[in-house]
Structures are given as C-alpha cells and as structure tokens.
Amino acid sequence: MSLPSQVKIVEVSPRDGLQNEKQFVDTAIKIELIDRLSATGFQNVEAVSFVSPKWVPQMADGTQVMAGIKRRPGTIYSALVPNMRGFEGAIAAKVDEVVIFGAASEAFSQKNINCSIAESIARFEPVAQAARDAGLRLRGSISCALACPYQGETPVAAVVDVARRMLALGCDEIDVADTIGTGTALRVGQVMRAVTEVVDPARVSGHFHDTYGQALANILAALEAGISIFHSSVAGLGGCPYAKGATGNVATEDVLYMLRGLDIDTGIDLDAVADIGHWISDQIGRKSSSRAGTALAARKAA
Template sequence: MSASDFVRIVEVGPRDGLQNEAAEVSTATKIALIDRLSACGFPVVEATSFVSPRWVPQMADAAAVLGGIARRDGALYPVLVPNEKGLERALAAGVREIAVFTAASDAFNRRNINCDIDESLRRLAPVVARAVADGLWVRGYISTVLGCPYQGRVPVNDVVRVVKALDAMGCAEISLGDTIGVGTAKKARAMLEACATEVPMARLAVHFHDTYGQALANVYACLEAGVRVVDASVAGLGGCPYAQGASGNLASEDLVYQLHGLGMNTGVELDALCDTARWINAELSREPASKLARIANERRFAG
C-alpha cells in the first residue's frame, strides 16, 4: 500500500450511531455532533434519516437537524431514505445526497422491512430513479454481507447479485455491511473482491461492526484488496437492533489511528476526533467504547 493513498471515511455516527438510542437525543446535540465531525475534516457525514417517526422516533427531527448544521464546503451530508415518501420529505428539506438500503439475506429483509430481497429491490428502484433524475448523489447500503442473525451464512453470490442490482439502478457508491460483526479478514476480502468483479472497486465501501473484535483486521484486508472508502462511527456508536448482542460500528478514531499509522491520508484531525468521541459519550452518559477515547491524545504516536 502506497503511503500517498487517501482513504475516504464515511462518518455514520449521527445517523447509524444515534438512531437506536433509547433515550431521546436533543436536536441541538445532533447538530453539534455533525458540526464537530465536519470540523474534524470528514469528507462525508451521514446526517440523519427520513424514515417514519413511528418506526424510528429518534430521527423525527431530521429536517430540523439539516436546517441547523453548518455545512463545510466540499463535504457531503447524505440522509437515509427508505421509500418514496421519505425521499419527498428529504427533497423538501433541500437534501442533495441520499442513501438507500437493503440486505443480502431474505430472512433479514423480512424481519427488517417485511419483504424478501427481490421485493426490496423493486421498492427501491423508483426511489433511486427519482433521486438520480433530480441530480442527487445516491449511496446504496447492503446489510448482512458476511452473515445474518436469522439465516446464518450468506452466500457471496447473493451479495454480488444485490451489488449488481444497486449498480444497475444508478447508485454511485455501494457500502458492504457486516451488520452483526461476524466476518473475518479472509472472508471479508473474498467477498469484496467478488463484488469488485461486477462494480469498480472505487465505487465500493466497507462497513464493519466490531462484535467479535475483527473490524480493524477486516478493514486492513480490504485495504490490501484496494478498497479506499470505509464507514465508521465516532465513539463506536450504533448497533443492529435486529441482531442479539451485536455491538456498535467500528470506532472512527480507532480507524483513523490505524490508517495514519499505515501512512495513509484521511484528512481527519485525530485529536479533535478523540475529543468529539469523549464529548458525545458524556452527552449520552456512557463510558467510551472505543480504545482511543479512553486515553489522552498523544500526537507523537499517531503516525
């Protein structure tokens, strides 16, 4: 890996990290978190979600959050939309980047959105078509690419099939998510490389949960395979509500430390990110989940 390589980190904490918090997180805190992350230098900060407040009450203030953030020039602030109604609300709020989601597991989709893979893709097609026609940047998420809490093993061919479908719809970028964190490095790389036979590696991202402590190892293996877009969540916030015992996302600060140690560039200020991780943990009244948020900032070790 070249020391000049740039890795684009997609910071998902404000949406994926906060959406399942049991206690209400104030709109002011969400806005402050996004602004802090923008100031750290993240090129992409997933801001919120236009899902039904009935299903995800934590995201009921999506429009207010978007209206309150200080947008950094050149940064993207995608929002998750589940359907055409969500897209309409997002467009009304002035959104220019969206994300849509499905899974590589029929069983997971049925539990999550009450339909199988094929039906989920049929539902997404008009959403993506409308977004692309309106000039929006569209990201596609695929869950359970390395394992499903309900069906167990997920064949790589199923992942590739969904990748091809999202690509054909017009998704500019496709994120491959190990939703329950069961993947290991060899399997993660093989899955990524199989997907890259159908969609250029430059348009693929990886998204690892750290349930089994394998997220950083999986990232490293995928970096060796050529991926240069990685999702992560400040302070390791988040988790999968449909997967018993599934811990949060890979912590952004732990990822940045690894990447800088490899001589790779992220554009993210690590000390400011660690400060932000400690701040949001205090706001949520919890102990830090990530390694770096537990120790003092030490620039000399960061590479």
C-alpha cells in the same frame, strides 16, 4: 496489492450511531455533533434519516437537524430514505446524498420487511429515478453481506447479485455491510474481491461492526482488496440490535489511528475526533467504546 494512499471515511454517528439510543437526543446536540465532525475534515457525514417516527423516533427531527447545521463546503451530508415519502423529506431538507438499503440475505429481508430481496430492490426504483432526476448522489447499502442472524453465512454470490442490482439502479457508491459483525478478514477479502469484479472498487465501501472485535482486521483486509471508502462512528456509537449487549459500529478514532499508522491520508484530525468522541459520550451518558480515543484522552490528562 499495495494499499491506497488515501481513504474516505463516511462518519455515521449522527444517524447510525444515535438511532438506537433509547433516550431522545436533543436536536441541538445532534446539530452540534454534525458541526463538530464537519470541522475536523470529514468528506461525508451520514446526518439523518427520513423514516417513519413510529419506527425510529430518535430520527424524527431530521428536518430540523438539516436546517440547523453549518454546511462545510466539500462535505457530503447524507440521509437514509426507505421510500418516496422519505425521499421527499430528504430533498426538502436539501441533503446531498440519499441512501437506500437492501439485504443480501433472503431470510433477513423476509423477516424484517416481509418481501424478497428482488422486491425490496424494486421498491427503490422510483427513489433512484427521483434522485437521478434531482441530480442527487445515490448510495446503496447491502446489509448482512457477510452473515445473517437468521440464516448464518451469506453466500458470496448473493452479495454480488445485490451489488449488480444496486449498480443497475444507478448507485454512485455501494456499501458492503457486516451488519452483525461476525465477519473475519479472510471472508471479507473474498467478498470484496467478488464485488469489485462487477463494481469499480472506487465505488465500493466497507461498513464493519465490531461485535467480535474483528472490524479493524476486516478493514485491513478490505484495503488489501482495493477498497478505499469506509464507514465508522465516533466513540463507536451504535449498538448491534441483533446481538444483545454487543458493540456496533467500529470507532472512528480507532480506524483513524490505524490508517495513520499505515501512512494512509484521510484529511481528518484524529485528536479533534477523539475530543468529539468524549464530548458526545458525556452528552448521552455513556462511555466511549473507542480504545484509541480513551488512550489519547488519558495521555492528554497525564
């Protein structure tokens, strides 16, 4: 199959990237991060989550963040919501899209939220209905779609089953997420082709972690399977909580550099994103995980 000529990048650093930071990141920095990202041309920014601050204290300021950002026309600002209480927070904050989530692994579902996959999806029925009633976009995320830290490789049929359930809820977009980053290109191709037999490929996205250094290869395999939406995080922000010391999200700069080399349009300014990667890394006191970002910075400094 020929590669798509255009790709949508969902920038997840403000939510998925920052949520595991132990030191609280100042609200003003979160707002500036989102505003800087918006200005570079992202069509979709995963901005906040409305979860219990007891569980994710880093995301406790979601309302203030959404109130403070400069909204760029044409950019979708998303929020992760686990339940109706979270949905009410999201709608009050005027988000454009709510994101629900469920695992494709029974072991992961039981160990993390003490219920089966079917029960976890059923819990989102009122959220999905409320999103439809409010005219909001609804995105469903399938975690552990390649493998699970407890049961190993996830059966392809299990991923397809959850995709069907999310489609039935009315999801506009469905994320296939390699939560622990163990996926490889062959397996990604198999999973994506199976999912796109039941979901329009234009509504399927790939969310890859780079734990084993396979994320770019996996994105290429997904492109070859007809996928044209991908998630990434500037500077590779976001650790993998199930693999100690491992990197998490694939770096946006690396994805953009690869796509540019494939002559695939994203509408995003790579150099500006690389600058943002170094800026946010400085703000939170860590080194950027992006190889392309680091190389571009070195070239600028030369």
